[in-house]
Amino acid sequence: MTKIHYKVGVDVGGTNTDTVILDQNNNTIIAVKSPTTEDVQTGILNSLTKAIETSNIDKKLISFVSLGTTHATNAIIQRKGLSKTAVVRISLPAGKGVPPMSEWEDDLIKSIDAKVYMVHGGFEFDGKPLYLEDLDREECAKVLEEIKTQNFESLAVSSIFSPAKNDHEVKFAQHAKEILGDDFPVTLSSEIGSLGLLERENSAILNASVVGVARKAVQGLITSLEKMNVTSKIFFAQNDGTLMSVEQAINYPILTIGSGPTNSIRGAAYLSDEDNCIVADIGGTSTDVGILVNSFPRQSALAVEVGGVLTNFRMPDLISIGLGGGSIVKMDEDDNIQIGPESVGYQLKEKALAFGGDTLTVTDIALAAGIAQIDDEDCDVERLSNLDTDLIKEAISKIERIVLDACDKIKTSPDPLPIILVGGGNIVVPASEVLLKPENSGCANAIGAAIADASGEIDQLWSLDNKTRDEAIEEAKSVAMERAIEMGADSSDTKIVDIEAVPLSYLPGNVLRVQAKAAGSLKL
Amino acid sequence: MSRLIDEKDIENIALGAAILGTGGGGDPHIGKLMAQQAIKEYGPVTLLEPNEVPDDALVVPVAMMGAPTVFIEKIPNGDETTKSLRRLEKYMGKKVYAVMPMECGGLNSTIPFVVAAQTGLPIVDADGMGRAFPELQMETFNVYDVSGTPMVVSDEKDNFVVIETQDNDMMEYLARGITIRMGGVGYIAHYTMTGKKMKSASIGYTTTLSMELGSILRSKDDNYVSPLDKMKKVLSTSDYGEPIGLFEAKIVDVDRSTEQGFAKGTVKLEGINDYTEKTYVVEFQNENLIAFEDDRPIVTVPDLITFLDLETFKPLTTESLRYGYRVLCLAIPTPSIMRTEKALKVWGPKYFGYDLPFVPVEERVMTND
Numbered sequence: 001m002t003k004i005h006y007k008v009g010v011d012v013g014g015t016n017t018d019t020v021i022l023d024q025n026n027n028t029i030i031a032v033k034s035p036t037t038e039d040v041q042t043g044i045l046n047s048l049t050k051a052i053e054t055s056n057i058d059k060k061l062i063s064f065v066s067l068g069t070t071h072a073t074n075a076i077i078q079r080k081g082l083s084k085t086a087v088v089r090i091s092l093p094a095g096k097g098v099p100p101m102s103e104w105e106d107d108l109i110k111s112i113d114a115k116v117y118m119v120h121g122g123f124e125f126d127g128k129p130l131y132l133e134d135l136d137r138e139e140c141a142k143v144l145e146e147i148k149t150q151n152f153e154s155l156a157v158s159s160i161f162s163p164a165k166n167d168h169e170v171k172f173a174q175h176a177k178e179i180l181g182d183d184f185p186v187t188l189s190s191e192i193g194s195l196g197l198l199e200r201e202n203s204a205i206l207n208a209s210v211v212g213v214a215r216k217a218v219q220g221l222i223t224s225l226e227k228m229n230v231t232s233k234i235f236f237a238q239n240d241g242t243l244m245s246v247e248q249a250i251n252y253p254i255l256t257i258g259s260g261p262t263n264s265i266r267g268a269a270y271l272s273d274e275d276n277c278i279v280a281d282i283g284g285t286s287t288d289v290g291i292l293v294n295s296f297p298r299q300s301a302l303a304v305e306v307g308g309v310l311t312n313f314r315m316p317d318l319i320s321i322g323l324g325g326g327s328i329v330k331m332d333e334d335d336n337i338q339i340g341p342e343s344v345g346y347q348l349k350e351k352a353l354a355f356g357g358d359t360l361t362v363t364d365i366a367l368a369a370g371i372a373q374i375d376d377e378d379c380d381v382e383r384l385s386n387l388d389t390d391l392i393k394e395a396i397s398k399i400e401r402i403v404l405d406a407c408d409k410i411k412t413s414p415d416p417l418p419i420i421l422v423g424g425g426n427i428v429v430p431a432s433e434v435l436l437k438p439e440n441s442g443c444a445n446a447i448g449a450a451i452a453d454a455s456g457e458i459d460q461l462w463s464l465d466n467k468t469r470d471e472a473i474e475e476a477k478s479v480a481m482e483r484a485i486e487m488g489a490d491s492s493d494t495k496i497v498d499i500e501a502v503p504l505s506y507l508p509g510n511v512l513r514v515q516a517k518a519a520g521s522l523k524l
Numbered sequence: 525m526s527r528l529i530d531e532k533d534i535e536n537i538a539l540g541a542a543i544l545g546t547g548g549g550g551d552p553h554i555g556k557l558m559a560q561q562a563i564k565e566y567g568p569v570t571l572l573e574p575n576e577v578p579d580d581a582l583v584v585p586v587a588m589m590g591a592p593t594v595f596i597e598k599i600p601n602g603d604e605t606t607k608s609l610r611r612l613e614k615y616m617g618k619k620v621y622a623v624m625p626m627e628c629g630g631l632n633s634t635i636p637f638v639v640a641a642q643t644g645l646p647i648v649d650a651d652g653m654g655r656a657f658p659e660l661q662m663e664t665f666n667v668y669d670v671s672g673t674p675m676v677v678s679d680e681k682d683n684f685v686v687i688e689t690q691d692n693d694m695m696e697y698l699a700r701g702i703t704i705r706m707g708g709v710g711y712i713a714h715y716t717m718t719g720k721k722m723k724s725a726s727i728g729y730t731t732t733l734s735m736e737l738g739s740i741l742r743s744k745d746d747n748y749v750s751p752l753d754k755m756k757k758v759l760s761t762s763d764y765g766e767p768i769g770l771f772e773a774k775i776v777d778v779d780r781s782t783e784q785g786f787a788k789g790t791v792k793l794e795g796i797n798d799y800t801e802k803t804y805v806v807e808f809q810n811e812n813l814i815a816f817e818d819d820r821p822i823v824t825v826p827d828l829i830t831f832l833d834l835e836t837f838k839p840l841t842t843e844s845l846r847y848g849y850r851v852l853c854l855a856i857p858t859p860s861i862m863r864t865e866k867a868l869k870v871w872g873p874k875y876f877g878y879d880l881p882f883v884p885v886e887e888r889v890m891t892n893d
Binding site: 126 | 561593600601680682780847848849850
């Protein structure tokens with residue numbers, strides 16, 4: 001029998017900070033909510049304290065605490081506390097055609113006080129050096145000395161084809177340590193993004209700019225947990241549904257900013273006991289639809305905009321549609337029912353008919369149809385008695401249609417998949433054979449954080465001159481496995497969860513792009 | 525009348541060219557940024573109508589060739605194609621009067637604007653495909669007897685190769701090999717011709733057309749006219765035929781494989797809205813080539829087949845197609861210069877391995893009704 005121990009998951013949302021405590025068999029011991037605070041940290045500690053005190057568990061038996069935080073997201077959106085960042089692109093003699101941050105808004109560049117330096121180096125797709133095998137030490141030293149005198153606080157380094165070969169980025173970071181000190185934050189693009197220099201570089205620069213904020217936040221959380229006598233391991237939830245160490249969370253905070261939706265998707269799937277499913281998280285004004293493939297949210301293949309900047313780090317693939325509990329229902333010119341995208345949003349309790357308002361919302365329809373019940377003294381279903389029954393019926397089927405269409409869009413094959421409905425707005429959609437509503441779905445996000453795994457990835461171009469396609473794929477798989485184990489995955493339980501091999505178009509040579517991902521549960 | 529092309533026009537050209545690009549040519553993003561950067565630095569570019577070019581003037585098409593996947597990683601310096609052009613001038617001992625694009629779609633609709641801005645040369649409103657194709661001999665220039673060489677291929681490290689071959693098939697073969705050795709992308713200038721030849725061996729007004737199509741997709745006007753109707757209006761005054769909304773459908777399967785640098789694939793679709801109970805198949809090799817309705821071919825290359833997102837009307841590249849997309853499939857009859865017997869030998873269905881005759885899409889659709 002496994003020894004009794006507890007896993008604690010915390011997820012910071014827009015309104016609430018949720019905490020769950022699971023036992024060694026992933027049974028929920030307790031789930032609590034506490035308001036999210038402006039500084040994020042106080043909300044986390046309040047929620048955590050509430051969960052531990054109410055459940056009365058032995059703190060010594062907590063094996064790890066997994067935190068999904070929004071520090072980095074808030075810093076980028078509010079442009080507050082961003083570090084003064086130096087940007088180095090290792091690309092000469094190529095790469096001058098589109099300089100770093102070409103598409104950034106001026107005020108964002110100003111808020112990180114960025115300056116760009118370009119140096120010689122980088123590689124071809126097949127690993128041949130673009131310039132010399134090694135960096136020019138003197139050239140690097142000159143750039144770094146200037147960075148030193150200009151009081152930069154953070155450094156972002158990118159180089160051509162670094163996802164395939166990051167030697168020059170790593171070497172530059174070593175030079176940086178010698179000149180700027182061991183403690184100076186250096187972000188390497190190869191640690192964050194995949195192929196596509198501009199988007200990967202953008203990701204690195206954004207990350208470098210929030211390192212300062214993240215350091216303070218992470219250290220603050222650790223100190224507070226120590227004060228609470230919680231001495232277990234601490235992890236942070238990242239965008240792809242896996243965990244990162246404290247050290248990584250300090251160095252690569254950008255990888256946490258999509259963790260909210262990911263935690264919801266994984267938690268919902270866990271509650272429904274599904275490894276492959278679609279999850280629709282229905283809120284007040286919109287619904288996020290994601291898909292879980294072999295227990296992990298499928299990642300977006302396209303560039304994702306963060307703070308107005310195109311990036312390509314791991315983010316869950318989501319479809320957002322304008323349907324929520326507050327969506328307005330009206331008739332269009334041809335007398336067809338129209339649902340959303342306008343919504344009364346957070347004013348549901350003032351504007352919806354059932355609450356005495358003057359606007360017909362999706363929630364009213366669900367109440368009138370008897371699908372939803374709202375336990376609130378201001379809500380009176382009698383106010384809806386005049387609604388036409390045909391209208392109600394038609395609206396319900398339309399709502400269902402909207403959800404099913406969005407779910408169908410995110411699929412990659414016609415095979416049927418269960419659809420799991422979570423979020424506060426899920427009361428407006430009737431459950432059915434294909435639309436499932438798990439119990440406890442209110443804390444799906446925190447459960448998602450508590451059950452997260454460790455993972456490793458690779459995205460590289462392989463020349464097939466001296467190697468077969470299968471050999472390249474096997475090599476990629478084993479690198480991904482090694483990286484997952486490095487990240488803390490239990491080697492006995494680690495497996496490949498995603499593999500894709502695509503030859504390059506317009507090049508009749510032998511070049512294969514292989515992306516592989518491995519994951520496993522945390523070794524405790 | 526000639527006109528000036530500014531940064532905003534480039535936005536429309538890149539988007540509109542994607543409609544004519546029939547799903548191929550790679551992501552236009554970086555090409556667009558480079559052209560906008562060059563125009564910002566050197567000022568707007570003069571776009572000449574074909575008939576404004578003197579008969580004895582030297583016109584040179586310019587482009588990038590190779591893998592878009594490499595291009596998004598190994599970003600060029602921006603002056604590679606200009607250097608190829610200058611090297612070609614030196615080799616020939618002649619001065620270039622104007623540059624022009626080789627194709628519509630992807631990167632190569634905007635790369636010539638980088639060269640034009642940097643050199644101050646005008647750009648001719650015409651190209652050699654009127655769409656996107658994967659190989660260099662697939663040019664009206666080749667079909668109508670322009671030699672593809674001398675040709676200069678260069679890279680970002682100032683390596684230059686001058687190619688002189690006996691025919692244009694050999695030119696493509698050698699240039700493709702050199703491009704691989706240059707790291708997957710090469711910057712080219714070739715198919716040098718006189719203004720007179722250009723007028724008879726190219727497809728006119730494709731930049732203006734791209735610009736107008738792009739502006740239709742980007743405009744949000746209050747008097748709701750469907751984008752398709754607006755496209756019809758624009759195309760009706762061009763050398764292309766009137767566009768045909770072939771069908772609205774949902775993608776139910778995308779089967780991909782890659783052979784010899786071609787991203788081949790088959791898209792299966794099920795009709796929706798007015799097209800329910802019909803099934804469709806579109807075959808692509810980098811670009812969309814053949815469309816079938818219930819196993820009957822309805823569009824054959826070189827006629828254009830373009831998928832637009834049914835909600836946003838944005839053109840979709842073959843790389844981005846996947847299960848569940850709701851699409852409007854658009855067919856555009858190609859200009860007659862691309863449908864001659866000589867032309868069809870170079871890019872008809874048979875060249876791509878289909879045992880089908882080319883039948884103009886407007887005729888197939890007519891017999892259907």
